[in-house]
Amino acid sequence: MAAQDVIAALTADGDEVDQLVAWLDEGQWALATPAEGWTIAHQIAHLAATFKLAGLAAADPQAFGALVSQLSPDFDANVRMAMAEFVADPPEVLLGRWRQEKATAIKALAAVPDTEVVPWLVRPLPPAVLACAGMMELFGHGQDIADALGVRRTPTDRIRYLVGFAVQVWDFGYLARGIETPDVALRFELTAPSGQVWEFGPAESTERITGPAHDFCLLTTRRRHRDDLALTASGAEADRWLDIAQAYRGPAGPGRAPGQFAS
Numbered sequence: 001m002a003a004q005d006v007i008a009a010l011t012a013d014g015d016e017v018d019q020l021v022a023w024l025d026e027g028q029w030a031l032a033t034p035a036e037g038w039t040i041a042h043q044i045a046h047l048a049a050t051f052k053l054a055g056l057a058a059a060d061p062q063a064f065g066a067l068v069s070q071l072s073p074d075f076d077a078n079v080r081m082a083m084a085e086f087v088a089d090p091p092e093v094l095l096g097r098w099r100q101e102k103a104t105a106i107k108a109l110a111a112v113p114d115t116e117v118v119p120w121l122v123r124p125l126p127p128a129v130l131a132c133a134g135m136m137e138l139f140g141h142g143q144d145i146a147d148a149l150g151v152r153r154t155p156t157d158r159i160r161y162l163v164g165f166a167v168q169v170w171d172f173g174y175l176a177r178g179i180e181t182p183d184v185a186l187r188f189e190l191t192a193p194s195g196q197v198w199e200f201g202p203a204e205s206t207e208r209i210t211g212p213a214h215d216f217c218l219l220t221t222r223r224r225h226r227d228d229l230a231l232t233a234s235g236a237e238a239d240r241w242l243d244i245a246q247a248y249r250g251p252a253g254p255g256r257a258p259g260q261f262a263s
Contacts, residue, residue, distance in 0.1 A: 003128040007110045009158040010131045010138070014102045017047070017142040020151065021095065029091040033144040034223075034256060040148055041094060042087055043141045048098040049082035050137050054130060055105035058112050061119045068121065075250040105134070122249055132165035136247050140221035147223075147261070155193045155214040163190060163213050166220040166247040167200045173244035176252045184237050190216050207235035209242065220247040227258035 021029075021044060029041045038046075057064040071078050086094055109118070109127045117124035125133070139162055146153050167188055174181045187201040187208035198213060209216070211231035218224040219231060219242065226242045233239040246252055 003112070003114045003126070003131065004110070006128045006131040006135075006161050007106060009161050010109075010134050011106055012158060013135050013138045013142070014106070016153070017138050017145065018099065018102075020142060020145050020149065024091065026091050028149070029094075031148045033148040034260070035144050036254070038144070040145050041091065042083060043145050044094055044098050045083040045086035045089075046079065047137060047141055048086045048094070048101045049079075051098075051101040051105040051134065053082070054118075054134060055101060055108045057120060057130070058105065058108035058118050058127065064119050068119075109134075129165065129168075132161045133248075135159075135162045136165055136221060139217055140223055140248075143218070143221065143223040155217075157192050157194050157196070159213055159217050160192065160198060162217050162220075162247070163188075163198060164200070166216065166245070169247055170241070170245075172249055173241065173246045173252070176246060176250065177244060179244070182237055186238055186241060188216070205235075207238040207241075209233055209238055220245045222246055222253065222255040224261055225256050225258040228256075228261050 021040065024040065030039050032039055033043055035043070053064070053067075056067065072081075086097060089097065109131055112118055112127040114126065114128065116127070118127055118130050120130060120133075135158075139159070142153070145151075170186060171181045173179075184207050185202050185205050187203065187205035188199065189208065189210045190198045190200075190213040191211070192198055192213050201208075209231060211229065215224070215229040215231050219226060219229055222245075231242060233242050244252070
C-alpha cells in the first residue's frame with residue numbers, strides 16, 4: 001500500500017465531504033444528524049479537530065506528544081474539548097477552518113516517508129495507515145451528514161483502503177467492550193463497487209464474512225445496523241463479530257437501530 005495512493009484517495013474523500021456542505025445555508029448547518037446531539041456543524045467540527053491532530057502528529061511529533069500527555073482518560077471528554085475550538089464558529093468560518101486543517105494534514109502526511117511512522121493516540125502508525133484512518137473518519141461522519149441531508153452517496157473503489165484498514169483493526173470491537181479477542185482468523189470476501197471481489201484472511205477459515213464492501217464500511221463505522229445490510233456470516237464467531245464490528249478505538253456508542261435505514 002503506497003502512501004501516495006492512499007493520500008490521493010484521502011484527498012478525494014475529503015473533497016467529497018466538502019461538496020456535501022459547501023452549499024449549505026446557516027439553518028442547514030444546524031440540522032440534526034443520526035448521531036445524538038450532533039448537528040452537521042458538530043460533524044465538520046469533529047473532522048476539523050481530527051485532521052488538526054493528524055497534521056500536528058505528522059509535522060511536529062514532539063508537540064503532538066506534549067498535547068497527548070495532557071488528554072483526559074475520558075475519551076468522550078477529549079472529543080468534546082477538541083470540537084469546542086471549532087463548533088461555535090459561524091458556518092462560513094467553520095467551513096474555511098475545516099478546509100485549512102484538511103489541507104494542512106494531507107500535506108504533512110504526504111511529506112512523511114513510507115519507511116517512517118507517525119505518532120498517534122494508541123501507537124505510532126505508518127503515514128499510509130494513518131491516512132486510511134482519516135478515510136474512515138471521513139466516511140463515517142460524511143455518512144451522518146449525507147443522512148441528515150437525505151443525500152445518497154455513490155461509493156467508489158477508493159473504499160478498498162478503508163476496507164483494508166477495518167480488516168486490520170478487526171479486534172477493536174472486542175477491545176472497546178472489554179471482551180477477550182478470540183484466537184481465530186476471519187476470512188473476508190467483499191464485493192467492490194466495481195464488482196471486483198476483495199479477499200482478506202486465510203482461505204481455509206470457516207469463520208467468514210461475505211457481502212458488499214460498501215455495506216462492510218457502513219457496518220464497521222457503525223453507520224448502519226447489520227440487519228439493514230447485505231452482509232452474511234458463516235461461523236459462530238463471524239456472526240458475533242457482525243454485532244460488534246468497529247474500525248475505531250474508544251467507546252462503541254449506540255450505533256444505529258435495526259430498520260432505521262432499511263430502505
